[in-house]
Amino acid sequence: MHSQNEENYLKAIFKLSAEGPAVSTSALARELDVQAASVTDMVKKLAAKELIQYEKYQGVLLTAKGRLVAVNIIRKHRIWEVFLVDKLGFGWSEVHDIAEQLEHIHSEQLIDRLDDFLDHPSFDPHGGPIPDREGRLPQRQAEPLSALPVGSKAIVAGVKDDDRELLEYLEQKGLLIGARLRVLEHLTFDDSLVLETPSGKWSVSRKVADNLLVRPPAVE
Amino acid sequence: MHSQNEENYLKAIFKLSAEGPAVSTSALARELDVQAASVTDMVKKLAAKELIQYEKYQGVLLTAKGRLVAVNIIRKHRIWEVFLVDKLGFGWSEVHDIAEQLEHIHSEQLIDRLDDFLDHPSFDPHGGPIPDREGRLPQRQAEPLSALPVGSKAIVAGVKDDDRELLEYLEQKGLLIGARLRVLEHLTFDDSLVLETPSGKWSVSRKVADNLLVRPPAVE
DNA sequence: TTTTAATTTTAGTCTTGTCTAAATTTATTT
DNA sequence: AAATAAATTTAGACAAGACTAAAATTAAAA
Numbered sequence: 001m002h003s004q005n006e007e008n009y010l011k012a013i014f015k016l017s018a019e020g021p022a023v024s025t026s027a028l029a030r031e032l033d034v035q036a037a038s039v040t041d042m043v044k045k046l047a048a049k050e051l052i053q054y055e056k057y058q059g060v061l062l063t064a065k066g067r068l069v070a071v072n073i074i075r076k077h078r079i080w081e082v083f084l085v086d087k088l089g090f091g092w093s094e095v096h097d098i099a100e101q102l103e104h105i106h107s108e109q110l111i112d113r114l115d116d117f118l119d120h121p122s123f124d125p126h127g128g129p130i131p132d133r134e135g136r137l138p139q140r141q142a143e144p145l146s147a148l149p150v151g152s153k154a155i156v157a158g159v160k161d162d163d164r165e166l167l168e169y170l171e172q173k174g175l176l177i178g179a180r181l182r183v184l185e186h187l188t189f190d191d192s193l194v195l196e197t198p199s200g201k202w203s204v205s206r207k208v209a210d211n212l213l214v215r216p217p218a219v220e
Numbered sequence: 221m222h223s224q225n226e227e228n229y230l231k232a233i234f235k236l237s238a239e240g241p242a243v244s245t246s247a248l249a250r251e252l253d254v255q256a257a258s259v260t261d262m263v264k265k266l267a268a269k270e271l272i273q274y275e276k277y278q279g280v281l282l283t284a285k286g287r288l289v290a291v292n293i294i295r296k297h298r299i300w301e302v303f304l305v306d307k308l309g310f311g312w313s314e315v316h317d318i319a320e321q322l323e324h325i326h327s328e329q330l331i332d333r334l335d336d337f338l339d340h341p342s343f344d345p346h347g348g349p350i351p352d353r354e355g356r357l358p359q360r361q362a363e364p365l366s367a368l369p370v371g372s373k374a375i376v377a378g379v380k381d382d383d384r385e386l387l388e389y390l391e392q393k394g395l396l397i398g399a400r401l402r403v404l405e406h407l408t409f410d411d412s413l414v415l416e417t418p419s420g421k422w423s424v425s426r427k428v429a430d431n432l433l434v435r436p437p438a439v440e
Numbered sequence: 441t442t443t444t445a446a447t448t449t450t451a452g453t454c455t456t457g458t459c460t461a462a463a464t465t466t467a468t469t470t
Numbered sequence: 471a472a473a474t475a476a477a478t479t480t481a482g483a484c485a486a487g488a489c490t491a492a493a494a495t496t497a498a499a500a
Contacts, residue, residue, distance in 0.1 A: 005457065025478060038458055040479055045456085057465060057478060088333040101325045107318050113308040225487070245448055258488050260449055265486085277448060277495060 002051075004104045007073050008032065009042055010051060013062055014070035022059035071135040076111050077103035078124035078131075083114060085125040092125040092176070093167035126167070127158015127177055127213060141216075145183075145193065146209035153182045154214035161211055170212070174199035180217065222271075224324045227293050228252065229262055230271060233282055234290035242279035291355040296331050297323035298344035303334060305345040312345040312396070313387035346387070347378015347397055347433060361436075365403075365413065366429035373402045374434035381431055390432070394419035400437065 002010075012031045016023040025043070029036040047054035051066035062070060080102040084095040112133075115121075122138045123129055129138045142157035156179045159166060174197050175181065184201065185194035191206035204212070222230075232251045236243040245263070249256040267274035271286035282290060300322040304315040332353070335341075342358045343349055349358045362377035376399045379386060394417050395401065404421065405414035411426035424432070 003456080026476090034457090035459060036478065037460080037480085042457075084330075088330070088337055090329075090333070094329075098325070098327050098330050101327075102322075105318070105321045107321075109310075109314075110304075110308070110318055113310070117308055223486080246446090254487085255489060256448065257450085257490080261487070 001106060002069060005042075006046065006049075006051070007069065007104060009046060010062065010066050010070040011073045013052060013060060014067065014074070017062060022061055024059045028060075068135050071131045071137075073103050074128075075131045075133075075135075076105070078128050079111060079115055079118065079121070081124045081126070081128075082118050082121045082130075086118065086121075091171065092162075093164050093171060095125065096162050096164060123158070125177070126162045127156075128162070140213075142213040143215075144210050145181075145204075145212040145214050146191070146206060148183050148214065150183050150186050153180065153217050155180055155217050156212065157215040158213045159211055160213060163211075166208065166211060169208070173197060173202050173204075175212065181214070221326060222289060225262075226266065226269075226271070227289065227324060229266060230282070230286050230290040231293045233272060233280060234287065234294070237282060242281055244279045248280075288355050291351045291357075293323050294348075295351045295353075295355075296325070298348050298350045299331060299334055299338065299341070301344045301346070301348075302338050302341045302350075306338065306341075311391065313384050313391060315345065316382050316384060343378070345397070346382045347376075348382070360433075362433040363435075364430050365401075365424075365432040365434050366411070366426060368403050368434065370403050370406050373400065373437050375400055375437050376432065377435040378433040379431055380433060383431075386428065386431060389428070393417060393422050393424075395432065401434070 009028070009032065012028055013023050016027050016031060025036050025039045028039045028043075032039070043052060043054045043060050046052045046066070047060070050063055051069060052063060053061040077099045080099045081095045084090045084098060085092060090098075121130055123140070127140070127142065129140055131137050140157060144160070145154070148154060156170075156175050156177050158177060159170070170176070179197060182196040183193055184196050187193075191209075192203055193206075193209050194201060194203050229248070229252065232248055233243050236247050236251060245256050245259045248263075249259045252259070263272060263274045263280050266272045266286070267280070270283055271289060272283060273281040297319045300319040301315045304310040304318060305312060310318075341350055343360065347360070347362065349360055351357050360377060364380070365374070368374060376390075376395050376397050378397060379390070390396070399417060402416040403413055404416050407413075411429075412423055413426075413429050414421060414423050
């Protein structure tokens, strides 16, 4: 059994692995909000348990074993988020911190039964894909809103980072999952976009557009 | 916010307080499965936080503050047990260890919403009373089976200690909550009882009879 | 009422995970 | 290519909780 802390490190490494293979000490320190020295200590312990590969000054890499642990935590996190939103009626911006705790409950049976209870969801309330028991992630053909050319229509498919403030901001603009939108303008000055949404026209910054994932509208 | 460990100590002290006011170091050590020396260390810390009263060599006592924390943990534990049994289909003997983890999730909102979702249950799957948000316990007029005279009829209302083995044993004999029974015989030799239950006649030991709580059958 | 036994506390150590400050290595400039 | 800056690691400490062994206190027995 792994400690909550170990699980959090592995999860963070998995998340940062998306930006390139090796994860640096400082990136991990930033993500976990601890000092770099603490990270160095911890990655040595994780390497001793063969959950990561670690080479001095070269950053870390998940082993197959470590990846499985990380993906399992993500599976639990996302299934719990579905429960909180679908069954308990929480808003999509309220569930992250609670799921952050629930993801560390150790019981395979619990998560399997919860998965049954929820009818085997494939995506969480933020559009995040839910891994299966073997750690396979369902594919979503979603891309950042910032990649769309002016004039194109799309449907909100999720967010990259489920930051509370961002989620509340999007909620306010009616940009929930499934919402239709159209890109009206692109300002080269600051890379912001003007969108048409069911609730009106809105300008969103480059950063928001990078974090908002969309998919092409269904071809009827 | 209290650590899980602090919460477990307070819960144990609350539980042991039923057997008399002051809880001894050794009783706590036994209950928590740690050495007495560790208990001494810990109770000093809890006393410093004004969660308990502690006098050297005299054992400990919960303060009002400590009692509220303890009862709140019990509230969470029991509400989660209802969820596990009623919604996820776990058996009554399978839920203790999982609820032991879930009770430490910090979110008042979560437990309140869960309570709504479950329609405000008053008792958990083992017949344990569920405290309300203010820490008040619903009264149950239940007494140990061992207190009944020969010939009396009763209905199973719960168990005192939700020990896994005991629960499985009772389940096997059909002695679940709500089951009717009648005391046929009392052997003074070992204080065991012979019961008539819907599934047949069974002999139960004194220890089991002490732990099985019953209430009088409804007067029609 | 001593003596013995049981309980409790103190003292010192260990593990996990964190920190700061200093030393080392790698990366970036000039 | 040498000098500076940034990133990383080492060294030494600390807090939470646990342990063992020894000392102190309380309870029980002779």
